[in-house]
Amino acid sequence: MADHLAVTVPLSSIERIQIYVNSARRSLPQIQAETGADYILNGTLYNTRTFAPVCHLKVDGTVLCNPDYSVMGYAWDDGPDIFMDSLPDPARRDYIACTPLIVSSKPLSKLTYDSGQGGKRGRSVIGIKGDRLSLYCTRDGGSMARTPEALRDDLAAAGWDSAVMLDGGGSSSCWFRGNELISDSDRKIHDYILVFLKKEELPMGVKTYSAKKDGSTYLSTNFRVKEFACNDGSDTVLISEELVNLLQKIRDHFGDQVIINSGYRTSTYNKQVGGATNSQHVKGTAADIVVKGATPLEVAQYAEYLQPNSGGIGVYQSFTHVDVRSSRSRWDNRSGKEVVVSGWPGYQEASVDNIPSSAHKEGVAWALENGILRGNADGDLMLSQPVTVQKLCTMMKRLAKHLGKD
Incomplete structure (x- = not known):
């Protein structure tokens, strides 16, 4: 005390x-x-x-x-x-x-x-x-x-x-x-x-909670108010609904606990820990997280997939920073020094377009039979590889010849 x-x-x-x-x-x-x-x-x-x-x-x-x-x-x-x-x-x-x-x-x-x-x-x-x-x-x-x-x-x-x-x-x-x-x-x-x-106008979707009164209240399936509370023990907690939704998607994807090391911060506490003057933590729109069973980079890559054109994503040695600002910001701090990066590519959802169906198989068989699609010297059709303009033009010429329009 x-x-x-x-x-x-x-x-x-x-x-x-x-x-x-x-x-x-x-x-x-x-x-x-x-x-x-x-x-x-x-x-x-x-x-x-x-x-x-x-x-x-x-x-x-x-x-x-x-x-x-x-x-x-x-x-x-x-x-x-x-x-x-x-x-x-x-x-x-x-x-x-x-x-x-x-x-x-x-x-x-x-x-x-x-x-x-x-x-x-x-x-x-x-x-x-x-x-x-x-x-x-x-x-x-x-x-x-x-x-x-x-x-x-x-x-x-x-x-x-x-x-x-x-x-x-x-x-x-x-x-x-x-x-x-x-x-x-x-x-x-x-x-x-x-x-x-004076009460500053809160960003859209940010709500004010009391850690004492609302601490056990669930904001989503897995996240409660107290997990976002400032580490200085203060009662007021600002939390963005959009941030909660983002964290829940991360939790659902990895299937394991998401630990919030730092959520909301009061201005005083943010200054004490050396946070940025305009920190998203002070606005209730950011969280520093650790996902059990996943590296900070893996978390960043999935967050990049979820919000490719907005938000802040920073990778540190032991945690990942995510926020839901309207602009876009990416950085790497694993060396202890912040370096701006273009993004965190590396994750891609499995798409039905990449899963061969019976129609796809029939189309490939027809293209092979009629000489439109040919593999390389090793017989590899390279069906999952991108098609260059040169290859596309070659296949179009073969198709035209097959249709008698060459």
């Missing part, structure tokens, strides 16, 4: 930021399920007896707490416009405050906080770093527990431009795109900061 979770989110990717007042005293997982927020972090200090906030707090235009002092905190109207502000600020729709740590890129030399906030505790922080929103959470009693001063120094060293320490200790809790940290599961927290990202 993680002792520490931290993320930075481009402000340009944020749709909105909401302060969720937990009047119903729901748990963090319940709130995430209810709202569908991408990131959740516990909020400001509150009185555990009255369940009322004790620091500056304004939610959707309504002031919930207005202490008789000014302090630096964060204010916004929508979310992407969040900035450090002197609170209270009547002009802003939402704001939250607690203990400022860094203001205008300068760590505060003297921190102001209640004695109950001191000592080494779990910590939650909201801040700004460049053009990104920063969220930070550590477990109470964990290896990353910090005093407020040590926390300030850590964040300053990490380059945060501004930071506000929120409620901590047993309240320290977060949910960052499927990664969860909860210090005290029995504690009911007054408010949370919810971050919602």
Whole structure:
């Protein structure tokens, strides 16, 4: 179980930021399920007896707490416009405050906080770093527990431009795109900061699933949602229906298990593993697979047969990459260095045209009898070989002579 979770989110990717007042005293997982927020972090200090906030707090235009002092905190109207502000600020729709740590890129030399906030505790922080929103959470009693001063120094060293320490200790809790940290599961927290990202338009046929809720759901005869889940343990899974169909055809052909080493990837995880910036994995349209009993090349050759004019097919030492992009891309990475190739020929389905029938046999016999078809010096008719233009013209001349039109 993680002792520490931290993320930075481009402000340009944020749709909105909401302060969720937990009047119903729901748990963090319940709130995430209810709202569908991408990131959740516990909020400001509150009185555990009255369940009322004790620091500056304004939610959707309504002031919930207005202490008789000014302090630096964060204010916004929508979310992407969040900035450090002197609170209270009547002009802003939402704001939250607690203990400022860094203001205008300068760590505060003297921190102001209640004695109950001191000592080494779990910590939650909201801040700004460049053009990104920063969220930070550590477990109470964990290896990353910090005093407020040590926390300030850590964040300053990490380059945060501004930071506000929120409620901590047993309240320290977060949910960052499927990664969860909860210090005290029995504690009911007054408010949370919810971050919602802009939803990119998904490619045609790509659907969104939950690894936790839908993991055991079958997408086809042999493939389930959980097989495509990101390897970082996050809950959201994007899966292309076309990709599932492709993998099922591969599974049916080889008649053995298809293991998905890497399916969907979050942008963060894709960056961690060195994936391409515009990776098909991030779109839910790619899979790195191993087929039992087949080499990566054999899998690529059959995939080439299935989608000769589109999709991506890459051969690696131990697996095959397949994707269903609309354009066409082929590469060889078996040496550890990617080399573009023209394709992966080598597989051809048995065709009825290549299987001699009684009609074919009669036709061959007639052509032999009438001198139109002749074999080579060894008597081989070479019936399965391609016919050159020269051979075709020769046989046509023989046919014309047979018909008396020579």
